[in-house]
Amino acid sequence: MSHVTKNKFTYGSPPNEQLLESGLKLGPITIAYETLGELNESKDNVILICHAFTGDSHVAGHYEKEPEDTPPGWWDFMVGPEKGIDTNRYFVICCNILGSCMGSTGPASINPATNKPYGLDFPMVTIGDMVNSQKHLLDHLGIKKLRSVIGGSIGGMQVLEWCIRYPEMVTSAIPIATTMRHSALAIAFNEVARQAIMADPDWNNGDYYNDAGPHHGLAVARMIGHVTYLSDEAMRRKFGRQLQDKEDFSFNFGVDFQVESYLHHQGTKFVKRFDANSVLYLTKAGDYFDLKSSEHTDESLHDLRDNRSKFLIISYTSDWLYPTYQARELVQGLKRSRQDVSFCEIEADCGHDAFLIQDKRLTKLIKGFLDGLTIS
Amino acid sequence: MASQSPKHLRFDLMIIASWIKPGARILDLGCGHGDLLAYLKEHKQIQGTGIEQNKEKAAACIERGLSVLQGDIKEEVDDYPDAAFDVVILSQTLQQVYQPDVLLKSLSRIGKQVIVSFPNFSHYRIRLQLFLKGQAPKSRQLPFSWYDTPNIRVITLADFRKFSKDVGYTIVKECAINTHDQEKSGRIVTLFSNLRATYGIFLIENETP
Numbered sequence: 001m002s003h004v005t006k007n008k009f010t011y012g013s014p015p016n017e018q019l020l021e022s023g024l025k026l027g028p029i030t031i032a033y034e035t036l037g038e039l040n041e042s043k044d045n046v047i048l049i050c051h052a053f054t055g056d057s058h059v060a061g062h063y064e065k066e067p068e069d070t071p072p073g074w075w076d077f078m079v080g081p082e083k084g085i086d087t088n089r090y091f092v093i094c095c096n097i098l099g100s101c102m103g104s105t106g107p108a109s110i111n112p113a114t115n116k117p118y119g120l121d122f123p124m125v126t127i128g129d130m131v132n133s134q135k136h137l138l139d140h141l142g143i144k145k146l147r148s149v150i151g152g153s154i155g156g157m158q159v160l161e162w163c164i165r166y167p168e169m170v171t172s173a174i175p176i177a178t179t180m181r182h183s184a185l186a187i188a189f190n191e192v193a194r195q196a197i198m199a200d201p202d203w204n205n206g207d208y209y210n211d212a213g214p215h216h217g218l219a220v221a222r223m224i225g226h227v228t229y230l231s232d233e234a235m236r237r238k239f240g241r242q243l244q245d246k247e248d249f250s251f252n253f254g255v256d257f258q259v260e261s262y263l264h265h266q267g268t269k270f271v272k273r274f275d276a277n278s279v280l281y282l283t284k285a286g287d288y289f290d291l292k293s294s295e296h297t298d299e300s301l302h303d304l305r306d307n308r309s310k311f312l313i314i315s316y317t318s319d320w321l322y323p324t325y326q327a328r329e330l331v332q333g334l335k336r337s338r339q340d341v342s343f344c345e346i347e348a349d350c351g352h353d354a355f356l357i358q359d360k361r362l363t364k365l366i367k368g369f370l371d372g373l374t375i376s
Numbered sequence: 377m378a379s380q381s382p383k384h385l386r387f388d389l390m391i392i393a394s395w396i397k398p399g400a401r402i403l404d405l406g407c408g409h410g411d412l413l414a415y416l417k418e419h420k421q422i423q424g425t426g427i428e429q430n431k432e433k434a435a436a437c438i439e440r441g442l443s444v445l446q447g448d449i450k451e452e453v454d455d456y457p458d459a460a461f462d463v464v465i466l467s468q469t470l471q472q473v474y475q476p477d478v479l480l481k482s483l484s485r486i487g488k489q490v491i492v493s494f495p496n497f498s499h500y501r502i503r504l505q506l507f508l509k510g511q512a513p514k515s516r517q518l519p520f521s522w523y524d525t526p527n528i529r530v531i532t533l534a535d536f537r538k539f540s541k542d543v544g545y546t547i548v549k550e551c552a553i554n555t556h557d558q559e560k561s562g563r564i565v566t567l568f569s570n571l572r573a574t575y576g577i578f579l580i581e582n583e584t585p
Binding site for chain 2: 310312328331332335336338340341342343344345346347361364365367368369371372373
């Protein structure tokens, strides 16, 4: 398989900055993106994949110059030649989201006004702002029609926002393990994660880019996140009450249980690759997302009536972050606005993150749904 | 198009399919593996949606490119706007419904017409079993014992006609059939249908639309 490249597209230099939902302006903006497959002549074989919270544009495949044991992109089991999203047929685009730190503009990027990282001077960005930035990229690439927009979790929110903002562009949409709005439970976990970062003295009001940064706070934030991505069943199956490298309790506050060791490991790993301020901004964007109250979506799904897109909604039985009842609410809204909607709940004990774990059922659903699209 | 329409549609489904106009908006309740929807999509170019409780079956439908919702019929039908469909199909499910009158009312709200089919409980073989053996009857169409059957209603063609009249539906079309060979083939019964038909298929609509 040929290698993938991380590309960058920059737009919005003053005075053409992007107007954000908050009313503030941001520019220039760089969007990191990767593509797989070939764009056909009529430019109608495009599939846009939206990544989740801490994901990146590296959806599948390998970069050219990387050590041999480097794992492939985050959805490699789904995207590639003859896979669920077949890159022999489709031209796949995946952008790193605005506000992230994996190549697109975010709080760790240099603020042209000060020549220093933005830190907390970075304006608040919403899911809608992320989608608008992706639209800028598609305009640049000359793409006017999307065969499908696909994404899980916060990626699923982007999918829904795409359908509301640019319905004429969206032929079909697959929102996976997602919601029309965060529940109090989801906001609560995000707030605990943010507080963990901000309570770390090394956070220094977001101005830490010349120092080590809030490693401990960021690791704790990730540990909390991981708990919400798993499930009671998965944690019981994986760890139970097993002890880590010992026969008996240590009777101190070191690591006793395997689950503690796992969370520590996840926290440490995350600190190496992600920016703490980005966690603050992106979690807030997730919390603000509300398909019904968003300014451009007064009647939200109702507005879709004239544009009949095809939807496939997928939820997981053990997802307690965005439980199935929230997916069903979305289905309900789409039915009321006369959309062509399919829904399936997948039995899986892996919790919210199930869509990132190889599972033939998800692959077959997505493949069948895409194959069944009638292209006008 | 991914959906491959089956070569042998069940005989009762063939009758139902013959009643559907090309291009119609169809809702198939309890659509199973989606054979009828796939057939109608290919042969009548319908805009079809199915509802199926069983997750594996619903997934199988989506995998063949059909629009199908996994869920409970009586909850799912409430969300659709009035007259969202030209025809709503309730095929061989009425005998399993807890409140058939409530369900049919919902169906006639979301569909301009409703097709209902069910196994006829007054078929002579069923009557003979009860009469001669004195036991709850079993048949190919209703193969369960009294203690493990999902079929909580016993309906006859005559019962359904009376029910339609009582709740205010017009029977636009009806067809009594006798099926054999694993239901793949069969024939239409015109004489003494309540006694001789294994299934009844009715096309009904609201008297006051």
